[in-house]
Amino acid sequence: MLADRARKVLEYLSKKGYNRTEAMLRMESANQDVDGRPIQTRVEESGGVKYGKAFDLFRSWIEENLEIYKPDLRRLLWPVFVYSFLDLVSQWFPRESKNFFNNYREIFENEHEHDLRALQAVALPEHVDTSEIARIYYSQRYRVTLSQTAFYNLIGFLESKEKEGGAVLVGLIQKQLNVCTVERTADEQFSLAKLIERAKRPDDFPAEDEGIPGHNPGSANVTQGAGTSVLTRLKLGQMTLDQESRQDVLGELQDEDKINPPAAGQSSLAEAFEQRIKREESEDVPGRTELPPRPPPIARDIAMEVQKVKENRDRFQISGRTGGVGPGVSVTMFTFHNTNDSVTCLDFSGDYRLVAAGFDLHYIRVWTLDGSPLPGPPEPDGQDSRPIASHRLIGHSGPVYNVSFAPATASTDKQGITNCRYLLSCSADKSVRLWSLESWACVVVYKGHDGPVWDVTWGPHGHYFLTGSFDRTARLWSTDRVDCLRLFVGHDRDVDHVCFHPNSAYVFTGSCDKMVRMWLVTNGYPVRMFTGHASNITALACSPDGKTLASADDSGTIILWDLAPGKLLKRMRGHGKGGIWSLTWSVESTVLVSGGADGTVRVWDVQLPNDANGQGKIVGEGGAGQKMEPSVSNVSVAGGKKKAKEVMVTSDQISAFPTKKSPVYKVMFTQQNLVLAGGAFLP
Numbered sequence: 001m002l003a004d005r006a007r008k009v010l011e012y013l014s015k016k017g018y019n020r021t022e023a024m025l026r027m028e029s030a031n032q033d034v035d036g037r038p039i040q041t042r043v044e045e046s047g048g049v050k051y052g053k054a055f056d057l058f059r060s061w062i063e064e065n066l067e068i069y070k071p072d073l074r075r076l077l078w079p080v081f082v083y084s085f086l087d088l089v090s091q092w093f094p095r096e097s098k099n100f101f102n103n104y105r106e107i108f109e110n111e112h113e114h115d116l117r118a119l120q121a122v123a124l125p126e127h128v129d130t131s132e133i134a135r136i137y138y139s140q141r142y143r144v145t146l147s148q149t150a151f152y153n154l155i156g157f158l159e160s161k162e163k164e165g166g167a168v169l170v171g172l173i174q175k176q177l178n179v180c181t182v183e184r185t186a187d188e189q190f191s192l193a194k195l196i197e198r199a200k201r202p203d204d205f206p207a208e209d210e211g212i213p214g215h216n217p218g219s220a221n222v223t224q225g226a227g228t229s230v231l232t233r234l235k236l237g238q239m240t241l242d243q244e245s246r247q248d249v250l251g252e253l254q255d256e257d258k259i260n261p262p263a264a265g266q267s268s269l270a271e272a273f274e275q276r277i278k279r280e281e282s283e284d285v286p287g288r289t290e291l292p293p294r295p296p297p298i299a300r301d302i303a304m305e306v307q308k309v310k311e312n313r314d315r316f317q318i319s320g321r322t323g324g325v326g327p328g329v330s331v332t333m334f335t336f337h338n339t340n341d342s343v344t345c346l347d348f349s350g351d352y353r354l355v356a357a358g359f360d361l362h363y364i365r366v367w368t369l370d371g372s373p374l375p376g377p378p379e380p381d382g383q384d385s386r387p388i389a390s391h392r393l394i395g396h397s398g399p400v401y402n403v404s405f406a407p408a409t410a411s412t413d414k415q416g417i418t419n420c421r422y423l424l425s426c427s428a429d430k431s432v433r434l435w436s437l438e439s440w441a442c443v444v445v446y447k448g449h450d451g452p453v454w455d456v457t458w459g460p461h462g463h464y465f466l467t468g469s470f471d472r473t474a475r476l477w478s479t480d481r482v483d484c485l486r487l488f489v490g491h492d493r494d495v496d497h498v499c500f501h502p503n504s505a506y507v508f509t510g511s512c513d514k515m516v517r518m519w520l521v522t523n524g525y526p527v528r529m530f531t532g533h534a535s536n537i538t539a540l541a542c543s544p545d546g547k548t549l550a551s552a553d554d555s556g557t558i559i560l561w562d563l564a565p566g567k568l569l570k571r572m573r574g575h576g577k578g579g580i581w582s583l584t585w586s587v588e589s590t591v592l593v594s595g596g597a598d599g600t601v602r603v604w605d606v607q608l609p610n611d612a613n614g615q616g617k618i619v620g621e622g623g624a625g626q627k628m629e630p631s632v633s634n635v636s637v638a639g640g641k642k643k644a645k646e647v648m649v650t651s652d653q654i655s656a657f658p659t660k661k662s663p664v665y666k667v668m669f670t671q672q673n674l675v676l677a678g679g680a681f682l683p
Contacts, residue, residue: 048096358400398428510537595664
């Protein structure tokens with residue numbers, strides 16, 4: 001029937017003189033059998049096997065290509081793998097899809113471990129419709145940026161290998177990928193020097209603008225072709241005090257100078273304060289209307305500013321490297337014993353008096369850092385309370401995931417006017433609680449999240465705080481209202497970590513969708529989006545000067561981001577797998593300290609360019625109870641046991657302090673540039 005129809009059409013075209021159309025139809029009809037069905041003569045027409053053959057062909061061509069093009073062309077392998085696998089599953093090739101996944105998953109284990117774990121559960125077409133990861137990949141096109149030379153190289157290959165599998169690759173790339181081309185002279189990242197540098201790297205990290213969803217580097221605008229003009233101009237300077245508060249602080253400092261004159265060669269407190277004011281006024285500072293409104297200053301606020309000036313002047317100053325030797329940084333480690341692995345989080349108070357730990361047994365415990373007893377709760381009859389070793393705060397009905405002390409400074413008076421007074425906690429019970437450290441009781445319960453609350457942190461000046469939750473949102477709250485003030489929505493998965501910018505005008509959120517977003521507080525709009533991590537975000541910290549953001553993931557990588565242009569500055573590696581759980585900056589914003597699951601506290605030189613070609617030293621994963629200096633090249637586990645997995649360490653690591661068996665939950669720089677660290681011993 002179909003053959004007769006084709007013959008009649010050909011006769012009609014010939015009769016009317018449509019010779020070219022007739023010739024094209026005859027070519028297309030040549031691959032049909034007597035019943036009009038196409039004859040499978042090419043690899044891309046042979047069912048489920050076609051994807052495996054096409055992927056092998058593509059991978060072999062990339063590995064045989066020029067070295068300078070390999071790093072960029074390899075970026076295409078992951079999306080081609082994912083979409084080939086999902087197509088096989090959705091087209092009902094269960095055996096072929098399973099074989100395809102198992103044959104090639106090892107190539108991507110280091111970079112896409114979590115996505116592979118999620119994809120492994122997709123086995124039937126029904127799973128493609130219900131799987132979250134399949135929805136994410138199918139709903140948006142995967143963006144990859146190539147230099148024009150590499151792109152033309154790719155097109156030539158696909159055209160030359162059309163019948164061997166190129167057509168399959170062309171179909172995937174056209175349908176699912178957004179391949180952007182960049183001229184070598186237009187972008188420094190694709191210059192010949194950068195291409196050669198990337199070719200020497202042993203690692204394989206995603207580019208800034210790669211992935212789901214594709215976006216313009218640094219920008220939260222995902223419009224294709226928008227370019228760098230979409231970047232919102234940021235005001236990253238510190239907000240200065242109002243005139244009245246400035247005069248009050250200056251008067252207090254002048255009185256202090258009279259009582260305790262500065263030492264020889266040391267500037268007075270008043271001079272130090274005026275120098276800081278001049279520096280802050282020269283920066284691009286947000287206006288009062290661009291910041292969330294703050295309560296009128298009280299005596300405690302003035303006293304805190306005075307104490308900050310004192311600590312800033314008298315701090316241990318950390319300068320850059322001298323003679324190639326990094327600055328010495330002291331770390332005080334507080335280790336909790338007999339916890340039975342029940343500690344989930346730690347925090348130190350800003351007055352360096354208290355430490356709080358959250359437990360998976362639904363409570364919080366607070367101690368003093370010096371071991372002195374705490375005042376007990378007020379007695380009903382008005383009698384003096386009896387001191388106790390620690391306080392246990394009970395109220396949550398689920399594991400406590402994070403605790404955060406309100407901003408405070410060390411107090412020199414007996415009343416302790418600037419001491420810490422409040423503590424926030426978040427839990428699996430979907431709530432956030434505000435605790436009084438005077439009555440040792442819950443003051444307010446904040447509810448609104450539709451899932452466990454993973455993180456909570458105070459704003460730089462108190463009053464406001466930020467939360468991140470399982471419901472994929474972050475929320476801004478104020479202590480005097482039980483409802484949230486702002487809702488930050490945009491992540492594809494849980495918002496695991498949150499932090500404030502030092503001037504309170506912006507907030508940051510990190511998610512297990514591997515992205516970090518920056519939001520404007522006043523209207524909740526996204527202003528920056530950072531992609532480049534290969535696994536879940538586990539820690540965030542903004543530098544005190546407000547210009548750089550540090551983010552860490554559970555593969556042991558730290559990335560520094562330049563906020564103004566929204567660009568990646570560098571990657572720092574040294575931690576083992578398991579997660580970097582805490583980051584903290586020095587006062588000068590020149591040194592970063594990290595702590596994590598591998599049981600080490602590591603000190604990083606932010607200003608030194610690292611050895612991107614992978615020539616850093618290698619140390620054993622995890623600690624062996626000894627300090628590792630930059631001169632050490634290899635460390636094995638103590639006790640003659642089998643050598644631990646090796647981890648590449650970039651040259652910007654200044655030093656590392658391994659614990660015996662204590663994962664580090666919290667690290668914090670004091671205002672005098674000393675480091676506090678805390679963890680729980682796990683025998």
